[in-house]
Structures are given as structure tokens and as C-alpha cells.
Amino acid sequence: MTEARRATRDDIPAMAGIINAWIDGTEWFPRVLSDQVITEAFEGAFDQRRMWVAGDPVAGYLSLNPDTGQVAALYCARTGEGLGRALMDRAKEGRDHLFLHTHVPNRGAQRFYRREGFKEVSRHQPEPPETVEEIRMEWHA
Numbered sequence: 001m002t003e004a005r006r007a008t009r010d011d012i013p014a015m016a017g018i019i020n021a022w023i024d025g026t027e028w029f030p031r032v033l034s035d036q037v038i039t040e041a042f043e044g045a046f047d048q049r050r051m052w053v054a055g056d057p058v059a060g061y062l063s064l065n066p067d068t069g070q071v072a073a074l075y076c077a078r079t080g081e082g083l084g085r086a087l088m089d090r091a092k093e094g095r096d097h098l099f100l101h102t103h104v105p106n107r108g109a110q111r112f113y114r115r116e117g118f119k120e121v122s123r124h125q126p127e128p129p130e131t132v133e134e135i136r137m138e139w140h141a
Contacts, residue, residue, distance in 0.1 A: 005054075007053045016038050050066050050091075060075065060087055116139065
């Protein structure tokens with residue numbers, strides 16, 4: 001069974017690498033931020049968020065805003081190995097509500113979130129510099 005652990009600052013390059021690889025490998029998602037800006041965003045958000053990683057070497061991560069219950073990011077370099085579930089289980093611990101935004105074209109993510117108990121509540125345009133329409137999904141225990 002895959003397990004997730006709290007991320008450390010040493011995990012930042014791996015987490016940034018996962019999202020950068022996803023951006024570069026996703027045809028419908030335009031790159032609007034450089035690799036370096038994404039790495040700097042991790043460094044800036046690290047102390048304000050709860051972050052977990054899964055895999056050895058790190059192949060998935062989840063970033064949670066503990067004040068609002070927003071899953072700010074969940075990305076896995078590989079699917080079908082339980083990485084996403086292990087990360088989401090950590091985010092749900094001790095909570096009765098979470099929400100997140102996913103991209104309309106990302107049907108695989110939407111299926112995963114529905115299996116995890118999330119329901120679509122709205123669609124909206126993203127905050128700039130993002131450009132791909134998003135879906136807000138919520139989970140209640």
C-alpha cells in the first residue's frame with residue numbers, strides 16, 4: 001500500500017518537477033509560468049500550506065491550505081498506483097470538508113475526485129495568469 005508523508009523543503013525540487021512535467025506533457029494546458037517561477041512558488045507557500053508527498057522517489061504531492069480546506073494542488077507523475085488516494089487520505093484526516101478546483105478538460109482528475117467523494121458545485125473562469133476553465137468540487141465527510 002502506498003503511503004504519504006509530510007513534505008520537507010528538500011522535496012520542493014521533486015514537487016516542482018512533477019507539476020512542470022505535467023504542464024509540458026498536457027497539450028490543452030498552456031505554460032504561463034516558467035519552471036523557476038513554479039519552484040519559487042513552492043518555496044513561498046511551503047510554510048503556509050500543509051504538503052504531503054508519496055512515492056520513493058517522490059512521484060506525487062498534495063498541497064492543502066489548512067485555513068480554508070482548499071486542496072490547492074494534487075499532481076502525480078504516475079497513475080493507478082494509489083499515490084493520489086494516499087495523498088487525499090492525508091488531506092481528509094481530521095476534516096469534514098475540503099474543496100478544490102480542477103480543469104474542465106481534465107476528465108481523469110474529475111473521475112478520481114468523484115471516486116474520492118467530491119461533487120461538482122460550480123464552473124468558473126480561473127484567476128490569471130491561468131486560462132483554462134475550472135470546476136469547483138467539494139467533499140463533505
